[in-house]
Amino acid sequence: MAENCPILTPAEKQVVDIIKRADDTLAAAVSQALQEVTRQAAEEMQAAGQEQSAPALQYFASVVHQRMYCLMCGADSNTFEGGDPDIAYHVIRNSQNIAKHYWAADIEPYPPK
Incomplete structure (x- = not known):
């Protein structure tokens, strides 16, 4: 059975594009924040002599x-x-x-x- 794939109006496509850009921005920000806190924790754990315990x-x-x-x-x-x-x-x-x-x-x- 073939599935229907609606053709978006220009306004609907604009909304989809806006949400997609926001999703991408959010994903990048979360990824960057995770990398930053991991680096920060590792540096602080190393300074405390606990580098093996860094999350x-x-x-x-x-x-x-x-x-x-x-x-x-x-x-x-x-x-x-x-x-x-x-x-x-x-x-x-x-x-x-x-x-x-x-x-x-x-x-x-x-x-x-």
């Missing part, structure tokens, strides 16, 4: 991920209180679907509600 970039990425998860769910990122469990469910299910579809993860996503 990897992935540690800081997981911190961002956790805080964004809380933001998306409406929870306090320090206490995890106040989040919407329905949104949390859908965010987790989306991640499971991505892992299964794009990375062939051996996982069955939560069933739809």
Whole structure:
């Protein structure tokens, strides 16, 4: 079965382009911030004689991920209180679907509600 692919109006295309540029800017800023805090932590850990304990970039990425998860769910990122469990469910299910579809993860996503 062929899928319909709507042709965007010039105004719709403009909106898509604006959002795409904002997405790209955000991704670049987050990537740059992760690299900067990783470098800063490594320098400070080295100055303290603890260079072997310096967190990897992935540690800081997981911190961002956790805080964004809380933001998306409406929870306090320090206490995890106040989040919407329905949104949390859908965010987790989306991640499971991505892992299964794009990375062939051996996982069955939560069933739809």
